Amino acid sequence: MNKMESMTGAKALMMAMEKEGVKQVFGLPGGANLPMYDEFARCDIRHILVRHEQSAAHMADGFGRVSRKPGVCFATSGPGATNILTGIATAQADSAPMIAVTGQVPVAMIGRDAFQESDIIGMANPVVKYAFQPRTAAEIPESVKKGFFIAETGRPGPVLIDIPKDVQINEAEMIFPDEFKIQGYHPWADPDITNVEKAIDMLLHSEKPIILAGGGTIISSAFAELQAIAEALMLPVVTTFKGKGAFPENHPLSLGPIGMHGHAEANKMMAEADCVLAIGTRFSDRSVGTFEEFEKRLKIIHMDVDPAEIGKNQTAQIAVVGDVRSSLRIMVKLLLQRAIKKTEETPWIKHVKETKSYWKENLKLYPGEMGAAKILRKLRELLPSESIVTTEVGQHQMWASLFYDVIQPGTFFSSTGLGTMGWGFPAAIGAKVAKPNVPVVDIAGDGSFSMTENSLATAVLEDIPVIVFLLNNSSLGMVAQWQRTFYNRRMNGVDQGHCPDYVKLAESYGAQGIRAQSIDELDKAIKTALSSDVATVIDIPIDPEEDVLPFVAPGTSLSEMILPS
Amino acid sequence: MWAILSILVQNKPGILFKVTHLFRSRNFNIDSISVGVTDNPDYSKMTITTYGDEKQVEQIVKQLDKMIDTVKVEQLDEHKTVYRELCLFKIKLSNASDSMEINKLANAYGGKVHDVKKDSIMVELTATPDQIHAFEELAKPFGIIDMARTGVAALQRGGA
Numbered sequence: 001m002n003k004m005e006s007m008t009g010a011k012a013l014m015m016a017m018e019k020e021g022v023k024q025v026f027g028l029p030g031g032a033n034l035p036m037y038d039e040f041a042r043c044d045i046r047h048i049l050v051r052h053e054q055s056a057a058h059m060a061d062g063f064g065r066v067s068r069k070p071g072v073c074f075a076t077s078g079p080g081a082t083n084i085l086t087g088i089a090t091a092q093a094d095s096a097p098m099i100a101v102t103g104q105v106p107v108a109m110i111g112r113d114a115f116q117e118s119d120i121i122g123m124a125n126p127v128v129k130y131a132f133q134p135r136t137a138a139e140i141p142e143s144v145k146k147g148f149f150i151a152e153t154g155r156p157g158p159v160l161i162d163i164p165k166d167v168q169i170n171e172a173e174m175i176f177p178d179e180f181k182i183q184g185y186h187p188w189a190d191p192d193i194t195n196v197e198k199a200i201d202m203l204l205h206s207e208k209p210i211i212l213a214g215g216g217t218i219i220s221s222a223f224a225e226l227q228a229i230a231e232a233l234m235l236p237v238v239t240t241f242k243g244k245g246a247f248p249e250n251h252p253l254s255l256g257p258i259g260m261h262g263h264a265e266a267n268k269m270m271a272e273a274d275c276v277l278a279i280g281t282r283f284s285d286r287s288v289g290t291f292e293e294f295e296k297r298l299k300i301i302h303m304d305v306d307p308a309e310i311g312k313n314q315t316a317q318i319a320v321v322g323d324v325r326s327s328l329r330i331m332v333k334l335l336l337q338r339a340i341k342k343t344e345e346t347p348w349i350k351h352v353k354e355t356k357s358y359w360k361e362n363l364k365l366y367p368g369e370m371g372a373a374k375i376l377r378k379l380r381e382l383l384p385s386e387s388i389v390t391t392e393v394g395q396h397q398m399w400a401s402l403f404y405d406v407i408q409p410g411t412f413f414s415s416t417g418l419g420t421m422g423w424g425f426p427a428a429i430g431a432k433v434a435k436p437n438v439p440v441v442d443i444a445g446d447g448s449f450s451m452t453e454n455s456l457a458t459a460v461l462e463d464i465p466v467i468v469f470l471l472n473n474s475s476l477g478m479v480a481q482w483q484r485t486f487y488n489r490r491m492n493g494v495d496q497g498h499c500p501d502y503v504k505l506a507e508s509y510g511a512q513g514i515r516a517q518s519i520d521e522l523d524k525a526i527k528t529a530l531s532s533d534v535a536t537v538i539d540i541p542i543d544p545e546e547d548v549l550p551f552v553a554p555g556t557s558l559s560e561m562i563l564p565s
Numbered sequence: 566m567w568a569i570l571s572i573l574v575q576n577k578p579g580i581l582f583k584v585t586h587l588f589r590s591r592n593f594n595i596d597s598i599s600v601g602v603t604d605n606p607d608y609s610k611m612t613i614t615t616y617g618d619e620k621q622v623e624q625i626v627k628q629l630d631k632m633i634d635t636v637k638v639e640q641l642d643e644h645k646t647v648y649r650e651l652c653l654f655k656i657k658l659s660n661a662s663d664s665m666e667i668n669k670l671a672n673a674y675g676g677k678v679h680d681v682k683k684d685s686i687m688v689e690l691t692a693t694p695d696q697i698h699a700f701e702e703l704a705k706p707f708g709i710i711d712m713a714r715t716g717v718a719a720l721q722r723g724g725a
Binding site for chain 2: 121122125126130150182183184185307308310311312
């Protein structure tokens with residue numbers, strides 16, 4: 001539609017978002033975005049009220065990761081805008097599509113230190129994929145159109161649209177463009193087929209090849225292609241933590257995540273491999289240990305949609321730039337053409353399988369009843385495979401990585417890059433909005449949950465029944481573990497005390513609270529939560545002394561794991 | 566290694582901030598920077614000189630290229646490029662012969678002399694950063710009162 005129509009900037013914003021298919025906005029109103037809020041009464045977009053703008057951003061992030069369409073959050077100027085910065089940075093670090101719309105003081109007031117003025121464009125610059133500040137109402141439709149396009153194409157990311165209040169109020173003749181040009185933006189490249197061909201040859205001629213699937217594999221939904229390649233070439237598959245669940249973790253070729261708290265078998269095999277097909281990963285320090293050590297031993301084939309990732313942390317012998325699903329599709333096709341389908345186990349794959357079963361049987365677990373492994377395996381047992389799991393950040397997150405197997409690809413999400421405590425619960429709410437018909441569980445710790453627990457109000461009042469699976473050790477457990485390990489048990493600032501009572505806390509918000517002190521109680525609690533139509537917090541007291549093991553200390557290589565003694 | 570980057574950007578407010586912020590947040594160095602509008606008023610040309618090993622320079626180019634507001638990013642080959650910077654020196658005159666000496670020096674470097682006063686002289690030099698540095702060393706014994714540099718402007722030779 002290119003017909004001109006006169007309307008206010010705020011109305012144009014809502015219409016432009018409706019055209020992008022936006023059904024809901026997570027947000028909190030304030031002085032500088034009142035004209036936008038006035039439009040909610042006149043459009044079909046649902047508003048989901050949060051209790052802190054950071055949670056609005058995480059909800060939009062969770063929605064975006066699950067639906068693969070940008071989630072939208074609204075905040076007012078000044079503190080509203082600065083409150084969403086952490087959420088924007090989190091989305092950027094994990095390449096999640098998001099649109100953040102902030103109110104701004106009127107154009108004539110910008111730069112005069114007005115009430116609730118913050119230079120959010122300047123502050124957000126390093127953590128957004130792009131930012132717009134329309135200075136006239138007529139610019140709004142195109143800013144929105146371009147913003148959504150930028151947020152969801154190529155390597156996804158957050159886009160900020162900061163709209164001065166008078167620009168929201170002013171009327172203009174609006175054109176809603178169907179076509180537009182962004183000259184300096186090249187989100188896609190065609191994968192180089194020759195390099196894919198070379199990659200196949202390199203994998204075929206290596207003794208100990210392995211696949212490392214990163215978060216990009218999940219973002220591009222390259223699950224079927226990944227599995228086809230792993231099976232055709234009979235390659236073991238490890239993932240980064242962000243790539244967890246890119247490959248079914250119950251598959252015989254799956255070894256699980258590598259990294260600081262990777263699976264023992266994954267780290268061992270990654271450390272022994274001589275060639276890696278790395279898909280959609282930035283080789284983060286948490287995944288590879290030391291950069292120099294990692295690339296020294298390995299021939300690296302690197303596939304990524306972002307050319308700037310090639311050579312940033314690791315030097316690749318072969319690079320394939322482009323959407324990783326397209327690259328993998330080419331590889332699948334070439335494998336079919338060349339009729340490559342391995343059926344005989346190589347000595348390497350036999351060794352991989354032996355190592356895997358050794359660690360499955362011999363990794364020492366916490367001896368008591370309420371150890372992390374038993375708790376998370378119980379959750380896995382009772383959750384339908386299509387359920388979506390988010391996590392907070394800390395020990396529980398790494399236990400989830402170790403003991404919660406993702407069966408259906410693309411159902412596990414975490415703040416892996418920025419490591420934002422408080423992300424999991426609001427993100428779960430966003431995820432549930434995206435997929436209301438599947439159970440959504442936030443695997444949480446008490447430290448992280450405390451940061452955004454007031455989202456219980458949103459979950460209850462907006463009728464978004466997610467489950468908070470709270471591993472409660474009354475402490476900042478991961479920091480405590482580092483203090484035990486590296487600071488000779490000098491424990492500082494990590495004891496949270498038994499406060500609050502999370503069952504009562506949940507109940508006071510109108511949510512359901514259940515305490516589970518044994519595996520039997522946990523079994524019942526999970527079943528109750530799954531059959532409830534209200535948000536539920538399952539409070540699971542655990543031993544504050546339990547460590548996450550194995551543990552690769554920072555600055556060491558994957559082969560040097562600290563194991564349970 | 567020293568590298569010359571030529572960056573064509575949208576001529577819009579805030580782009581210089583974004584480019585320099587990228588250098589800061591990615592831990593790259595800016596040795597010099599110059600910016601000006603091009604023959605097409607929609608674009609500005611930034612010339613940035615930087616230090617880093619080959620991999621770092623490659624990363625800088627890729628990160629700049631990834632920026633949505635950059636239209637074209639090139640690393641120029643020093644040996645196939647004309648690159649110049651303008652520098653103004655204000656130099657102290659202590660002895661009667663200083664003025665003549667500095668005039669000679671300026672001539673040797675293709676510079677121009679401006680604003681000759683009783684106790685100071687200003688020299689304008691358009692040269693490579695190395696030549697400017699060499700001139701600076703020679704001017705030091707006289708006493709440099711002040712100096713201002715523009716940063717490098719560069720164009721690759723030949724081509725269409």
